[in-house]
Amino acid sequence: MRKKLKRLLGAVSSVEQLRRDVDQLQVAMEESRRLNERLSDVLDVMVELLVPAVDRDEERLAESLKRL
């Protein structure tokens, strides 16, 4: 009887653990999916500023900043 109870408690605890794991995975997956758009945003800012900055083209740099 005690063994059975122990096994049952063990199973319940495993299910709880799995539930927590799935919750964590869902959060991680959502964050990972959102990352594409965020990274793309940063890339846009970089691309628009980097080229004139490297060229030391102050006029274009000022123009790009104005346009952002």
Next chain:
Amino acid sequence: MGVPTRVTDVGIFLVDAPDTPVDVRFEGDRLWSFNPARDGNPEGPELLVTWPTAIKERLDGIAQVTVEPHEGNDTWFDDEVAFGTSTESLAFVDNLGHPLTLDKGGRLQRTFDRMDAASLTELTTASRRVLDDLVEKCGLDAYLSYGGLLGAVRTGKMIGHDSDVDLAWLSAETHPFDIIRESRRAEKQMRDLGWRVVRMSAANFKVWAPLPNGKRAGVDVFGSFHIGEHFHLTGSLRGKLAREQILPFGQIELEGVEFPAPRDLDGFLTYTYGPGWRVPDPAFHFDHPEENKQIMSHWWRGSRSRLWHWSEFYTSGPVKDVPTGPSAFAEWVAGRIARESRIVELGSGTGRDAVWLAKQGFAVTASDYSGAARRITARRARKARVKVPVKGFNLEAPYNYLTAAAKLAHEPGVKHVYARGMIDALAPSGRDGLWRFSSMVGRSGGHTFLEFRTRKSRGERKFFAAHPRTHARVNVIEAEIAAAGGMIVEKVVGRDLAPLGSENPHMCRMEVSWR
């Protein structure tokens, strides 16, 4: 066969209504269509179909109402009904007097069944011009989709109860990041060509096309692509459809204008609308599985979390319950900073604090990512005769908040950031943007003022029950501020800080310095 029907302020009550699309007419014009089985709820022996929000908000006055099945000659109800308290006649028309109809997105729109043939041809010709630029200048495989395609296949005409022409492009990319890049390249290219373009998500955008009559038409351009085993079409369609069913495109005529169309029309329309696509259903609306909506939202609408809710709220009746005077927090902040200093408010909502602070002599810039909220604030400022610029800062969109914060940081003088309820309203993923924005603007020496409901308020009854909220732990917020380089100058935690009606939440106020 007649169906016993009553019409009241609450909705339409029916007895034993068959499962068929039903039209509701006001003064003879179709205003709305519903499906009793899908939209109704049992109310005693009757079935109650409540008025959709957009209609309910304007339901005040007297009108001749007709309720009848979409197909056949039956009429279930036809009588004058008095809604609300007004004795004026009630009409659902736009500012030019054109009758409006509720579209499948729940908005009151002028639909195609109200347009004359010349206007329809102008609209399709304008849409074709957009498509030509998408193909020739942006290099996209663009085609006719959604309602326009359905109408073209059924009759060669627009569907009467539809209100827009939709285009799509089939991407060759198969990773979300590459699809986002492709969508942005197309947006930029179209802008450079002189089109007015509005981003609707990271994978679809709207192009405003001018019409010969001086008006303009919004042409939605939806990304479609294969990722993994699924074919996706933005908004939220996700299912099985092979690339060979779409390419090579065929041609189809809509209102006399030729458009590229998916190769397997039956397969594509079944994917879009289900196997019943051939049968006209003005009550149709998409019922996407939750999983599909979630995946598509995470990929393409990450910068618009909760936006739909707030835009709905700021155009709904309950927004009138927001107090008009300043919050206690606004008064608290006003006592801590020098008059005439500059304040940037994040999430300004109805603008009650922004306008009050401006009236006290502060130079206030209001901001909200909801356009509906921005309009209310702008109106309030005009009425109060104070100058309050209203911006569309979005803390979930790095491009938006990085460029906004950089510009503000560059401007001379000290700028304070004011964010009441922002931590509540933001999804936790958006707080990174809040700290980044605040720390950049705070480089001038300005402080950030925060007020939010704490974890202790979770589960308590709220004055505005329906808002999605984050109840952050104070120690988590403290750790995030420290990690972002901030220092908490003052902290107040407890109740009686922001009571509203019967709600007296457990709050936290903070003043943060960034240098």
